[in-house]
Amino acid sequence: MSVRNPLLCRKAFTLIELIVVVSLISVMMFFAVPRMHGTFFSDDSRKFSSWLLANVRNLKTVAVEKQTAFALYVDLDRNQIWKAPASLEEEDFPDLEDSNRRSLPKGHSLTDVMFSEGVRETDGVARIYFYPRGYSDRAIIHIRENDGSVISYRIESFLPRVEIVEGHEEF
Numbered sequence: 001m002s003v004r005n006p007l008l009c010r011k012a013f014t015l016i017e018l019i020v021v022v023s024l025i026s027v028m029m030f031f032a033v034p035r036m037h038g039t040f041f042s043d044d045s046r047k048f049s050s051w052l053l054a055n056v057r058n059l060k061t062v063a064v065e066k067q068t069a070f071a072l073y074v075d076l077d078r079n080q081i082w083k084a085p086a087s088l089e090e091e092d093f094p095d096l097e098d099s100n101r102r103s104l105p106k107g108h109s110l111t112d113v114m115f116s117e118g119v120r121e122t123d124g125v126a127r128i129y130f131y132p133r134g135y136s137d138r139a140i141i142h143i144r145e146n147d148g149s150v151i152s153y154r155i156e157s158f159l160p161r162v163e164i165v166e167g168h169e170e171f
Helices: 015-040 044-066 090-095
Strands: 070-075 081-084 101-103 107-117 125-130 137-144 149-155 162-166
Touching: 044 070, 044 081, 044 125, 044 149, 044 162, 070 107, 125 137, 125 149
Parallel strands: none
Antiparallel strands: 070 081, 070 125, 081 101, 107 137, 137 149, 149 162
């Protein structure tokens, strides 16, 4: 009759092994959950910000490739933004396809567009130009959110990205 050693035929995990596995899963979730939150649970204001950042970069590239000036049109009265050739006249605005226009999320409103020369547009349609040589107008678009806070989108002349600043930014 042989006696079996209980240490050699264990069929369960030790407490140390379980603690290590739970710790590793916790560390992975710590880094994964914020990314999932930003991807799966994004709200309308985040979608709008992404659209604006992508289109500013795109306008700078397209203006150079096509050697044509383009503009980002900011309609302060209707809370809409769209991109089109800089030669677009005001009477052609209603003829634009709706796919080119982007409305602000509900409860958000465009307050003004400020240019580096000190000019501030508070109504009508402001135009931010993107030139064939790869630069653009320096401008800040101010948007008031539903909670009353302001977000500033700073477009720099020679940088392809847009800087997003919480609060009312000025030059």
